[in-house]
Amino acid sequence: MSDPSLDPAPLTAETPCTRCGYNLMGLPATGACPECGSAVEHSLHGDDLRHAAPAWLHTLTRGLALILWGVVISVLCRLLGTLFRDVPVAQRSIVFAGTLIDLYGIWLLTEPDPSGRTDPAGKTSVRQVARVALGIATLLALLSIVLVGLNSVLMIKIGVGVQLLTLIVALVGQVARLRLVGQLAARIPRYDLQRRALFLTKAIPITYGLFFVLVIPAWAAGPTRRPMGFVLFFGCIGLLMLVPYFIFTIADLILLFRFRRAILGQLPPAAGS
Numbered sequence: 397m398s399d400p401s402l403d404p405a406p407l408t409a410e411t412p413c414t415r416c417g418y419n420l421m422g423l424p425a426t427g428a429c430p431e432c433g434s435a436v437e438h439s440l441h442g443d444d445l446r447h448a449a450p451a452w453l454h455t456l457t458r459g460l461a462l463i464l465w466g467v468v469i470s471v472l473c474r475l476l477g478t479l480f481r482d483v484p485v486a487q488r489s490i491v492f493a494g495t496l497i498d499l500y501g502i503w504l505l506t507e508p509d510p511s512g513r514t515d516p517a518g519k520t521s522v523r524q525v526a527r528v529a530l531g532i533a534t535l536l537a538l539l540s541i542v543l544v545g546l547n548s549v550l551m552i553k554i555g556v557g558v559q560l561l562t563l564i565v566a567l568v569g570q571v572a573r574l575r576l577v578g579q580l581a582a583r584i585p586r587y588d589l590q591r592r593a594l595f596l597t598k599a600i601p602i603t604y605g606l607f608f609v610l611v612i613p614a615w616a617a618g619p620t621r622r623p624m625g626f627v628l629f630f631g632c633i634g635l636l637m638l639v640p641y642f643i644f645t646i647a648d649l650i651l652l653f654r655f656r657r658a659i660l661g662q663l664p665p666a667a668g669s
């Protein structure tokens with residue numbers, strides 16, 4: 397769909413393709429890049445989001461709204477799940493169902509920019525990393541339900557391992573999503589939101605990682621094999637790490653809320669209604 401107001405005359409200035417960098421000089425504005433096929437008109441504007449496709453921006457804001465609502469739904473489903481403590485499969489299925497809205501929201505937030513700017517040629521983009529992590533985390537969550545359903549001691553032990561792996565993959569996904577938000581915020585441009593996103597890409601994995609590094613050995617060693625003081629010391633410091641982790645997680649949600657409002661401000665009034 398090329399803009400009918402575009403001048404069909406060949407470009408007279410050096411214009412790199414936004415996706416692959418090919419020089420588009422000499423091509424008509426209504427044409428496509430001979431290297432990667434993206435529309436020439438995408439490369440004529442700056443990369444500010446106000447020039448981006450409104451339909452894509454709408455998809456991003458819908459994704460952000462679903463992620464924010466997904467938090468509420470997933471907390472409710474977690475509470476509901478505790479009613480089914482005696483039926484682990486039911487409990488885990490309810491908790492998993494509660495994450496579906498969030499998962500769909502992340503899927504929408506990681507839709508590619510039609511101009512190709514979120515996917516530079518020849519590089520794995522953070523958008524793709526976020527999507528792959530989303531897919532793997534979903535499969536692992538389903539696998540852990542199946543394993544718990546098999547109801548043997550060994551399977552339940554593997555299930556715990558699978559859950560741990562799910563947490564790690566989800567963390568990778570969260571960091572990739574934050575980096576994507578940082579990139580897009582810079583295109584509004586809202587450098588305050590970009591800086592916040594980049595800070596959280598470090599703060600969240602560090603506090604979460606310290607929690608696991610400190611708590612798991614303390615928990616695994618148990619009071620029988622280590623002096624109680626050792627277990628308590630590392631256990632308590634590890635648990636303390638959960639406090640900044642939760643604060644940063646809330647900061648992440650506030651960031652998504654403000655980022656969504658900032659994108660809505662970039663939408664043309666007609667398309668925004």
Ligand SMILES: [Zn+2]
Binds near residue numbers: 413416430433434
């Ligand atoms: Zn190209």
